[in-house]
Amino acid sequence: MQLQVTNSPFTEEQAELINRLLPTLTEAQIQWLGGFLAFYRPDRSAVQGEAPASVNNTIATAPQVLTLVPEVQAPCEATILYGSQTGNAQRLAGRLSDKLKEQGFQVTLSAMNQYKTNNLKKAGYLFLLTSTHGEGDPPDNALTFYEFLFSKRAPKLDDVKFSVLALGDTSYEFFCKTGQDFDKRLEELGAQRIADRVDCDVDFEAAASSWIATVTDAVSATAQAAPASAAAVVEIERSASGESEFGRSNPFQAEVLDNINLNGRGSDRETRHLELSLEGSGLTYEPGDCVGVYPQNDPSLVDALIRFLQWNPEERVAAGKPGETVSLRDALIHHYEITVLTKPLLEKAAAFSGNSRLAELVKPENKQDLKEYMSGRDLLDLLNDFAPWTLSPADIPVLLRKLPPRLYSIASSSKAHPEEVHLTIRKVQYEAHGRERGGVCSVYTSERLQPGDTLPIFIQKNPNFKPPVNPDTPVIMVGPGTGVAPFRAFLEEREELGVGGKTWLFYGDRHFVTDFLYQTDWQRMLKSGVLTHLDVAFSRDTKEKVYVQHRMLEKASELYQWLQEGAHVYICGDEKHMAHDVHKALLTILEQQGGKSAEEAAAYLAELQEQGRYQRDVY
Numbered sequence: 122m123q124l125q126v127t128n129s130p131f132t133e134e135q136a137e138l139i140n141r142l143l144p145t146l147t148e149a150q151i152q153w154l155g156g157f158l159a160f161y162r163p164d165r166s167a168v169q170g171e172a173p174a175s176v177n178n179t180i181a182t183a184p185q186v187l188t189l190v191p192e193v194q195a196p197c198e199a200t201i202l203y204g205s206q207t208g209n210a211q212r213l214a215g216r217l218s219d220k221l222k223e224q225g226f227q228v229t230l231s232a233m234n235q236y237k238t239n240n241l242k243k244a245g246y247l248f249l250l251t252s253t254h255g256e257g258d259p260p261d262n263a264l265t266f267y268e269f270l271f272s273k274r275a276p277k278l279d280d281v282k283f284s285v286l287a288l289g290d291t292s293y294e295f296f297c298k299t300g301q302d303f304d305k306r307l308e309e310l311g312a313q314r315i316a317d318r319v320d321c322d323v324d325f326e327a328a329a330s331s332w333i334a335t336v337t338d339a340v341s342a343t344a345q346a347a348p349a350s351a352a353a354v355v356e357i358e359r360s361a362s363g364e365s366e367f368g369r370s371n372p373f374q375a376e377v378l379d380n381i382n383l384n385g386r387g388s389d390r391e392t393r394h395l396e397l398s399l400e401g402s403g404l405t406y407e408p409g410d411c412v413g414v415y416p417q418n419d420p421s422l423v424d425a426l427i428r429f430l431q432w433n434p435e436e437r438v439a440a441g442k443p444g445e446t447v448s449l450r451d452a453l454i455h456h457y458e459i460t461v462l463t464k465p466l467l468e469k470a471a472a473f474s475g476n477s478r479l480a481e482l483v484k485p486e487n488k489q490d491l492k493e494y495m496s497g498r499d500l501l502d503l504l505n506d507f508a509p510w511t512l513s514p515a516d517i518p519v520l521l522r523k524l525p526p527r528l529y530s531i532a533s534s535s536k537a538h539p540e541e542v543h544l545t546i547r548k549v550q551y552e553a554h555g556r557e558r559g560g561v562c563s564v565y566t567s568e569r570l571q572p573g574d575t576l577p578i579f580i581q582k583n584p585n586f587k588p589p590v591n592p593d594t595p596v597i598m599v600g601p602g603t604g605v606a607p608f609r610a611f612l613e614e615r616e617e618l619g620v621g622g623k624t625w626l627f628y629g630d631r632h633f634v635t636d637f638l639y640q641t642d643w644q645r646m647l648k649s650g651v652l653t654h655l656d657v658a659f660s661r662d663t664k665e666k667v668y669v670q671h672r673m674l675e676k677a678s679e680l681y682q683w684l685q686e687g688a689h690v691y692i693c694g695d696e697k698h699m700a701h702d703v704h705k706a707l708l709t710i711l712e713q714q715g716g717k718s719a720e721e722a723a724a725y726l727a728e729l730q731e732q733g734r735y736q737r738d739v740y
Contacts, residue, residue: 199340200229200244202236204251204263204299207411207528207738208583210288213329214250220337221246232585233266234731242276246340247312249303252288255696257295261730261737262585267299270306277311284316284339286332291322291463291522294492315339322465323525326370365403365580369526372415372577373402378541379572388635391548392603393567394532397576400540404579406531408610409586409738412542413526415577416562417569418460422501423453429504432514439518449514457521460561462495462503469520476507497553527562528581530693530738532606534613542578545606545638586691586738592620595688597680599703601629601658601669602638604694607738609639611691616651624651625683629658629669669699670706681714689734696739 199221203214211232218230226246229236233251241247254260259267269275285307287300297320304318316339319332367373375397383392397412406412427434427450434450441447441456453459464483471479482491500521504510512520533543548567549560570576588596588611598608605628612624626643630636636659646652656676660666673680684690690707692700704726711722729735 197226197340198229198243198245199226199248200231200236200240200246201248201250202231202233202266203249204233204260204266205585206252206254206260206262208581208585209325210250210252210260210286211584212582213286213288213333214248217248217250217333217336220333221340224337224341226340233263235262236266238266238269238274242278242280244278244281246315247278247281247283247307248286248336249283249300249307250286250288251299251303253293253295253297253299256293257298259299263299265727265731267302270303270310275306275310278307279311281307281312282315282340283307283312284314284332284336285318286329287318287320288325288329289320289322291465292461292495296320296322296464322522324523365405367402367404367579369413369579369581372413372526372579373399373404374575375399375402375542375578377570377572377574377576380566380570382567383545383638385635388632390631390636391567392636392638393544393546393548393563395544395546395566395570395576396538397542397544397578398540399542404542406535406542406580406582408531408534408588408614409607410531410583411528411581412531412544413528413579413581414544414562414566415455415524415526416565418454418457418524418561419559419564420450420454422459422499423450426453426459426501426504429501430510430512436514438514449517452517456524457517458524459500459521460558462498462500463522464491464495466520466522467491467495467503470503470507473510473512473516473520474507475509475511479507497558499558502554502556524561526579528740530604530607530610532609534610534617536617537613542580543609545603545609547603583738586693586736587733588614588691589622589689591622592618593622595623595625595683595686597625597627597683597688597690598693599627599669599673599691600693601627601699602694604692604699604738605638607693608691609642612642612646612651616646616649623653623683623688625654625656625680626652627656627658627669627672629660629667629672631659631661633657633659633662668702670702673703673706674709677710677714681710684711684729687734689736690729691736691738693738694740696737700737700739 201214201218201221203210205211205214214230218228221228229240229244233249251263252260285300285304287297287304289297289300300318300320304314308314316332316335319328321328365373377395378398379394379396381394381396383394384390424434432449434448436449437446438449438452439446440452447456467479468483471483474480481487482494529544529546531542532545533541535542546563546566548563550564551558566576586607592615596611598611600606600608605626608626612626615622615624628638628643630638637657643652643655647655656669656672658667658669658672660668692703694700707726708719708722711717711725712719715722715725717725726735
């Protein structure tokens with residue numbers, strides 16, 4: 122359809138320009154332009170006919186006008202909610218938010234427990250990014266949203282379009298279960314899926330980036346969004362400025378300054394205090410953040426694998442960045458996981474095995490047998506148990522997942538130790554299925570890492586485990602064993618800032634004489650007043666085992682008083698046992714000291730979590 126001069130108020134030149142422009146526009150552009158023209162007011166001189174030949178100038182400067190008055194088109198709305206325990210889902214949610222802002226979306230970005238659920242029906246585009254915690258549970262800041270969505274109060278979402286990104290670990294039975302639950306439930310509530318859910322393993326960057334690209338492409342095909350406002354662009358640029366070039370995909374080679382065994386002579390444990398240099402990295406951190414460490418597999422285990430398969434250790438295989446190759450031995454030491462068996466690994470391995478028992482084991486009906494087999498075994502066990510194999514070195518990148526980084530809570534304040542970061546790593550060793558086993562990173566750092574060596578690391582921000590903004594707020598910290606690491610950072614920071622406020626640390630381990638980690642630090646802080654109270658529990662020094670939760674119950678009255686005064690509670694350490702026991706102790710204290718019912722006590726702790734007054738860094 123052509124615009125004719127005879128049936129329009131336009132000049133011949135104007136009609137020609139319009140006819141040249143219209144065929145090049147997409148449907149979304151035409152709709153956007155219609156909204157823009159509905160509000161457009163031309164320059165007064167043009168209305169008066171003073172410059173009829175300035176049409177070319179008007180068209181040429183139109184982009185400037187559009188960016189100056191973006192309010193002429195109401196932007197599309199998108200809601201991005203994240204459930205994150207260590208900060209990965211939150212960081213990815215921020216990336217998606219930036220992408221959608223660039224497309225002109227009005228974005229609501231929120232932790233799930235901070236989102237007002239009565240807005241859910243008006244979410245427009247809804248994107249959920251969540252990890253799975255423990256044995257298939259939602260992370261702490263997703264619990265209330267999860268419960269709401271699966272309750273009778275959840276609304277119909279017929280006008281909502283959605284997609285889900287799930288983060289998990291295939292070595293766990295309930296891989297990405299929280300994300301899968303959300304995906305299914307949103308569909309049941311009538312929401313329309315615009316991009317398939319993506320389930321990410323520990324090496325999640327590539328899959329997550331692909332999902333973000335898929336989502337932004339899907340919405341751009343239908344969205345009638347205005348260009349990003351100047352304020353949004355400035356915010357994006359400001360957040361990106363000053364960041365280090367080093368990160369998860371480009372780790373910094375940190376020099377080891379010191380590597381000290383914190384346990385005393387005669388201890389049956391070995392805990393390493395690792396001091397790393399950040400000089401020249403541009404990396405920064407705050408108390409509560411983590412360091413991601415890329416470890417090395419035990420060379421002796423790698424050599425045993427290569428001998429079993431009768432391979433050439435110098436054969437080149439794909440590893441590292443796309444297109445790169447390294448020797449087979451280097452690939453197995455530095456790049457691929459060989460100490461953990463997962464269901465996807467065994468399913469892929471069955472195609473390379475001539476053993477019918479493996480094909481039988483991976484069948485869905487043998488789920489429990491598969492789980493029991495994988496527990497405590499590694500790749501060498503798999504190879505020994507289900508020979509013969511048709512594997513070649515070229516199959517390694519297909520069969521094995523990348524060696525994931527290990528996350529450790531930072532045990533230092535950057536104000537107390539400029540250009541350094543400290544870690545607390547306990548050596549893991551045990552016997553299983555007739556062989557000695559060890560933690561990949563803990564054995565590496567304790568046995569093979571020396572001062573002067575370098576360690577590939579990155580900083581993992583953890584916005585969900587942060588000390589109170591107001592330094593006068595009372596702080597209760599529970600951190601047995603290596604769980605005490607972040608609290609050393611908390612208290613060092615307070616020490617350097619010279620702030621007040623009451624602090625209370627509950628610490629536990631096996632023996633007072635040999636296992637009291639950072640004892641001299643706590644003594645110094647008690648003397649200076651940075652640490653107000655210290656209660657300890659050494660389980661093997663008494664006839665009956667005493668743990669941190671028992672010390673908390675002994676001090677129930679005072680603990681409850683601190684909670685009434687607005688104290689923040691922090692738990693760090695073992696999730697399966699300690700964190701559950703401490704949670705139960707808190708519930709008991711609330712019931713006994715506060716006169717609350719079991720339901721009221723649980724609701725009280727849930728409210729503390731939503732307020733950020735009850736935070737956990739558990740593993």
